[in-house]
Amino acid sequence: MSLRERFNISRLAIQYPWLTLGFWIAVCVAGLLAFSSLKYALFPDVTFPVVVVNATASIPTAQETEARLTQPIEETLQPLEAQGLNSVRSSTYPGRSIVSLSFAVGTDLDESVTRVETELKKLKLPDNSTYKITPVNLNESAVVSYAIENPKQTLAQLTTLAQERILPTIAQVPGVLKVNLLGVPAGATVTTPTAKPNVAEQAVLNAGSSAVRFGGRDALALEVVKRGDANTLDVVKAVDNAVVQLRSQLPEVQVNLAATQAEYIREATDSTVEALGLAIILSVIVIFPFLWDWKATLISALAIPTSLFGTFIVMALFGFNLETITLLALALVVGIIVDDAIVDVENIARHLDEGGKSPRQAAIEATDEIGLTVAAATLTIAAVFLPVAFMRGVVGQFFQPFGVTVSAAVLISLLVARTLSPLLAVYWLRPRPQKPSEQGLSGFVNAYRKLLQWSLRHRAIVIGIALLSFVAGLALIPIIPKGFIPKLDRGEFNITYTAPLPAIALNQAALAQAAQAQAAGVKPTTLPPGVDPALLAAAQKAPPINPLQDSLETAKKLEAIVLQSPEVESVFTTVGTRQQPNKGTLYVKLREGHTVSTTALQDQFRQQLPVLKNVTTSIEDIQFVDTGGDKPLQVGLIGDDPLVLSQTAKTIKERLEKLPGFADVTTTGAANTADRIVEIERRNARRVAYVSANLGENIALGDATDRAVAIANEVKPPSISLNLGGDSARLGEIFGSFGFTLGLAVICVLAVLVLLFRSWTDPLAIIFSLPLSIVGALLAALLTRSDFGMISIIGIIFLLGLVNKSAILLVDYTNQLRRSGLSRSEAILTAAPVRLRPILMTTAATILGMLPIALGLGAGAELRAPMAIAIIGGLITSTLLSLIVVPVVYALLDDLKLRLKGKREN
The missing domain is CATH 3.30.70.1430 (Multidrug efflux transporter AcrB pore domain)
Structure with missing residues (x-):
């Protein structure tokens, strides 16, 4: 018995049918239970x-x-x-x-x-x-906020009611870390209970430290903060149930939803699940025209739900959620997990159609023949995603669930294809007469054989075309827009503003602080930043100034413009949070079905908002992962002199503001003068000044960063060096991680192939298909104007595993035919046409499976589409080229091996 026959687990599966069926039924039941335990979220639990x-x-x-x-x-x-x-x-x-x-x-x-x-x-x-x-x-964020109003009560009265009746109820909801009460009027002191029972620690908000408006009216607000390990959808649902009960108990009080993360999470996950379902349907539909047998199609299709159920078990064991990344992984692998079953079933059907074999004999011989091929193809995919699970930095933490989910899915699909699929084929498949569609395919196969014959005679031309394609692909890199993560049209965004605190107000604050300390018998140690001791006397004589009220008036002016837009559903304004009365945020929620995109509306508001003296405004996207509030574009200027840093930053800011696409440009240290330095920023023990900006609709982060750096290099003195921050820095981290991961993935793939083929030439011939996929991926990104960033990069890595499959099918069967006595050319010209049908089937199934994602439909589509686009483009070019190029490279390497062998023998 040969090595292939000895390690063919399909024989065991066919020999013990009830054990095989029982095992997979148990997997499906356990997978169903595991699926019910998985929770929905927007992204993996990444904490900063x-x-x-x-x-x-x-x-x-x-x-x-x-x-x-x-x-x-x-x-x-x-x-x-x-x-x-x-x-x-x-x-x-x-x-x-x-x-x-x-x-x-x-x-x-x-x-x-x-x-x-x-x-x-x-x-x-x-x-x-x-x-x-x-x-x-930063992962313990506010997941939902409610505005509290009662026209018949003052805010002070409403504060007492909220503290006594509303806060304690919400605070006890499972998963809630704490509840903040915002908008408390001056003169009121509120204790806000944490979610932990029997804990004395209270969150105390100083009197008059914040103000809230909802829909243009003064209000209070409840801000619910979840625990870092709690599931957003579960917490929001439980809080909403508690609010429904409170509304029935307090009919005179209006408790309205002001802001929530749950709606977008639900929409995004629902859209991904729909794409997953459509991918399954399309992957199954594409099989039938090739096999022209509904039973063979059904056997192949059963691999999808069975493999998914097994994957759910692994996800539950690792504690993953059903979120954008893992759902994307599942949607993308649908076309892959059916591949192994397709190859096995197609080969069994071919053996049956050749005649003279029983279904059992055909199944055993076919699985003996194809077993190593299927195993090698699947193990290379797992080998590719092993490094993904160990990527460094934020990117690595983000995509660990992706790598584990994909690896689990393909390994389970391999087990399905080697056990369940052959068993069902024995009992369901029978020899079939040739169908008209197969006659048409025969004509296509003959044309392919003739093209392959020509290619083997003109190997230099074929290799030249392949190399030219690869070089052309690399030439596309500079003109492809590069980004970190695509901008999402979430239908919501923030408008933040900062107003200057009057010097006299600062001094009054200092006096109040000193008075409190004196009453407590404590000597005050310092004055607030920016306080001029010389103005203390003036502050004592001046009438009271309320910085919060001044800031609130600023908010009202901004709010009035925003509420005029017919695209806006509501505006939730918070002023003076975190003890900074001069700062505020307007959360803008757009109407469902808004006709103007979120980004376009942001640009409109930048033109429409009033220019207020000494007030800086910034229109910002809602961050899906809170990294501390940095703007996407951030250039750091490192030097020794804080005044030179500030002046250089100001010059860069003025230049950037004149360029299209740069919005809300700000600098640090803007108040520094030759007479007085009031602010010094440092990063990693060096003085620094930051120039930050949001980006408009028609500029990618990579291009914007390049322009900003070029301007900075033009205007900065030699004593200043540059250092990127924000998403600009993360973009560099991504490409650094990508290079490392790509190299490690190729090494892992080579190791697996060398181990399986026990040769160095065959793995090299197979690996040659990898650069051919890069061409299509980059070309697809360029044609669709899809930003090439973190999502696209994972798509490229995904391709590494996929494109090997076709090459492995060709090379392995060629080797088998050569061992049976055929010459190299005869083996190539026989193997390639025989393997053409399963190659086209698996490629078509994978492409159609990813098509719903690439079309970019539904909430969060901007995030999912770039990966699918890169994979589809890469699959098309790699399949077309590898069908010709891989056999030619195989022949060239075989000649080289023979020459080296001849030299050694001589």
């Missing part, structure tokens, strides 16, 4: 742990504060780099230092806080200085 150290001291200038406060803190915390500390950013003002520590994705936040506390205890700070350590888990 941040620890903020807020230190104050009685120091009059920003430079001295930097030297005596900021730098000692940074140096003390430097050893934490060995424990996951990624970057250190700081903002220094006179008497105050804010140091933000970003830890690696997935680092335990509580442990990080403990380490920071331990290190800072070793530091001796200036006299009368204090510091506070605050953990920030």
Whole structure:
């Protein structure tokens, strides 16, 4: 018995039919239960742990504060780099230092806080200085907000009602971390209960620290923050149920939904599930015209649900959710998980049609022949996605579920194709007369054989065309738009603004702070940043100033313009959150079925919003993963002189504002002058000034970053160097991770192929099909104007596993025929036409399976489409080229091997 026969598990599956059927029935039942346990989410649970150290001291200038406060803190915390500390950013003002520590994705936040506390205890700070350590888990975000109104009650009365009747109910909902009450009027102090029962810790909002408006009216607002490990949809649904009960208990109070993440998550996941269902249908439909046998089609089709049920089990074991990334993985593998079954069933049907064999004999012989081929093809896909699961940085954490899900799906599909499919073929398939469609296919096969004969005689021309195609593909790279993650038309966005705090208001705040400290018997240690002690006397005599009220008036002016748009459904305004009365956010929700895209409407508002003196506005997308509020484009200027940094940043800002596509351009340190430095930014122990911008509809992040860097290089002095931040930096990280992952994936594929074929020439011939796929992927991205970024890159890696299948089918069968006694040319000209049908079937099934995703229909389609577009384009070119190029390369390498063997023998 040959090695192929000895390791053919199909023989065992056919020999023990009830055991095989029982196993897969159990997998389906367990998979159904596992599926019911999976939760819906928008993206994987990726946490960005941040620890903020807020230190104050009685120091009059920003430079001295930097030297005596900021730098000692940074140096003390430097050893934490060995424990996951990624970057250190700081903002220094006179008497105050804010140091933000970003830890690696997935680092335990509580442990990080403990380490920071331990290190800072070793530091001796200036006299009368204090510091506070605050953990920030960016994944613990507000998932839903409600506006609370009652025309018959004042906001103060409504505050009391909300505290006594509403907050405690919402706080006890499972998955809720805390509930913030916003819009509390001056004179009221509110304790906001956390979700943990029997815990005394309360979130206290200072009187008059925030204001809220909803639909152009003053209101209160409930902001529900979920736990980092809680599922958004579950939490929002439970909170909504609690709100329904509250409405019945408090009929006079209006509790209206103001903002939520759940609607878009639900729409995006529903759209992906629909694409998955359509992919399954199309993948099955394409099989029938090739096999022309409904039983063979059904056997192949059964591999899809069976493999998916097995994959659900793996997802449940790893704790994954049904979110955009894993659902995308499932939708993309539909065309692949049917491939193995197609190849097996097609080969069994061919053996049956040749005549003289029983279904059992045909199944055993066919699976003996094809077993290694199917195993090699599937294992190479798993080998490709093994490195994806270990990609570095944010990208790696984001796509680990993708890599694991795809690998699990294809390995389970291999097991289905080697056990269940042959067993069903034995009992369901019978020899068939040739159908008219097959006669038509025979003509196509004959034409292919003639083209292949010509190609084997003109190998130099074929290789030249292949190399020219690859070079042409590489030439497309500079003109393809490059982005981080596609902009999503979510039908919602934020308008943020920052108004200056009047100097006199700052001094009044200082006086109030000093009075509170004096009443408590504590000597005040410092004044707020920007406070001029010389103005304290004037502040004492001046009438009271309410910075929050001034800021609220600014919000009303912006709000009035936005509410005039017929595309806007509601505006939810929050002013003065996080103890910053001069800052506010307008959350804009567009009407369902809005006729203007979100991005186009953002550009309209940028033109329409009033220009208010000393007020900066920014129109921003809703971040699907909160990374701290950075704008997409961010260029950091690194140098020693803070004034030179500020002036250079200002010059770059003025240049960028004149270019189309750059919006809401801002800089740090704008208030710095030759007489007084009030703000010093630092990143990783170096002084820095940032130029940041949002991007319009018709400019990609990569192009925008290149232009900004070019301008920065033109205007900056030699003493300043550049460092990218925000998505601009992540774009570089992506391509760095891509290069590493791509190289590792190719090595893994080669290792698998060498192990299976026990030869170096065959794997090289197969690997040659990989560059041929790059051409189509890049060309498809260019034609569809699809940004080439993180999503497209995963599509390219996906292609590495896919395109090998066709080459493996050709090379393995050619080797079998040569071992049976055929010459090399005869083996190639026999194997390639025989394998043409399964190659076309699997390619067509995969392309049609991905077509619903590539068409970009439904919520979140902008995110899913680039990957499918890249894969479809790459599959088309690699299949067309590899059907000719791989046999030619196989022949060339075989000649080379013979020459080397001859030299050794001589």
